[in-house]
Amino acid sequence: MNALQALCQLADARKANRHPNFPAKYIPKSKYSDRDANGLTTCVVDFLNLSGHFATRLASTGTYRADIERYVPSQQRSGMPDVLAVVDGQAVFIEVKAGKDRLSDRQKQTHHALENAGALVYTARNFDAFYGWFLTHFTENKKADVPTTPA
Numbered sequence: 001m002n003a004l005q006a007l008c009q010l011a012d013a014r015k016a017n018r019h020p021n022f023p024a025k026y027i028p029k030s031k032y033s034d035r036d037a038n039g040l041t042t043c044v045v046d047f048l049n050l051s052g053h054f055a056t057r058l059a060s061t062g063t064y065r066a067d068i069e070r071y072v073p074s075q076q077r078s079g080m081p082d083v084l085a086v087v088d089g090q091a092v093f094i095e096v097k098a099g100k101d102r103l104s105d106r107q108k109q110t111h112h113a114l115e116n117a118g119a120l121v122y123t124a125r126n127f128d129a130f131y132g133w134f135l136t137h138f139t140e141n142k143k144a145d146v147p148t149t150p151a
Contacts (some may be wrong), residue, residue: 003131005031007043010050034127037098040081042129044094047134048085057084079110081121087138093118094130 011030020028026046041057048055058081062074076124089119093114095107103111103123111121120137124130 002019004034004043004130006131007032007047007050007127011046013111014050032127033056035083035098037096037101040098040124040130043080044083044096044124044130047127047131048087050085053085053087058082077110079104079106080106081107081111081114092119093119095121095123096116097123097125 008030011032012027015027015030016024029036031070032039032043032046033035034043040075045055045057060074060076060080062071081095083094083096085092085094091114095111097103109139111123114121122130122133124133
């Protein structure tokens with residue numbers, strides 16, 4: 001079983017638990033893809049939440065204000081990772097990079113500052129690698145049954 005299959009298994013189990021009286025054959029199967037940054041971010045956030053942890057995307061795009069007809073910059077510090085999570089009481093930040101995308105100097109500085117403050121920071125390029133990293137760092141104290149893939 002690969003990492004995306006393990007994620008689908010978690011998502012399908014959650015659906016079955018939420019709808020116990022609904023015939024299982026009629027519950028749509030979950031589908032995930034890590035081929036682009038948006039899909040990979042969804043995989044990471046859903047996996048962490050389905051595993052009993054907390055995770056959310058951090059949006060840095062700013063807000064459109066109709067009264068002045070323009071975007072107002074976000075108040076978020078530049079270089080922040082894409083995902084904030086709390087796993088077993090540990091602050092975890094995940095930067096999502098797909099394709100040829102690379103970390104900027106500002107992102108590297110911010111990630112270093114987060115690590116100096118005690119947070120874990122990981123750069124995810126695909127879901128299989130993230131899943132392996134997660135299992136390596138958090139298998140002893142996991143809150144939910146996380147399917148493991150063979151080595």
